[in-house]
């Protein structure tokens with residue numbers, strides 16, 4: 001198994017007036033290929049961890065490494081470039097651009113990456129087909145259901161075929177049927193990637209290859225769910 005993303009003794013403290021909040025402490029883990037769910041009570045550091053792993057935020061201790069690359073030694077612009085090239089994101093709020101159609105939303109990262117128009121459209125339509133939404137390609141997000149919007153968001157996250165995929169409560173706003181559809185597409189996409197999934201939903205987490213339990217900012221347990 002190859003490990004592309006690694007956290008070493010990762011920590012984050014926030015200062016709140018006189019007080020210091022330890023959001024994450026001593027987190028060391030190498031994320032292998034496949035899916036890793038991160039669970040824990042509210043305030044246990046899940047979002048903090050995701051923000052550090054993706055380089056949205058910088059740690060107060062330790063580091064995040066993508067192969068040999070130390071993320072915290074890079075500038076904000078360089079980290080944004082690393083995200084564009086190596087990471088895809090699916091969040092609870094779909095964050096689709098409301099004025100762009102489904103395929104244009106999916107094609108947006110391809111535009112940022114400098115692909116020519118024809119290649120952008122072809123790739124976007126191929127991705128929409130993969131998530132079962134080809135016939136919705138020309139719809140604006142407002143004309144799509146929550147589950148459909150989340151599938152568009154997943155297609156967009158996969159546009160540049162990133163080796164790392166982050167998902168934060170990706171099924172949080174969905175009904176049971178859409179939840180299953182999105183979960184199955186997500187885990188399928190995660191099989192050959194490194195999928196890092198933050199969730200409160202233990203049923204969703206149990207479909208991952210491994211589950212990291214955070215408590216009070218610390219990694220307290222790494223569990224492997226029983227297959228099936």
Ligand SMILES: Nc1ncnc2c1ncn2[C@@H]1O[C@H](COP(=O)(O)OP(=O)(O)OP(=O)(O)O)[C@@H](O)[C@H]1O
Pocket residue numbers: 014015016021022023024040041042043044045046047048049
């Ligand atoms: N910007 C900030 N300034 C100060 N404290 C913060 C900040 N962000 C997070 N914290 C604190 O760090 C701790 C961890 O927060 P975090 O959001 O990572 O937890 P979480 O597990 O994602 O919670 P939830 O499940 O509710 O989203 C909490 O005590 C939180 O109050």
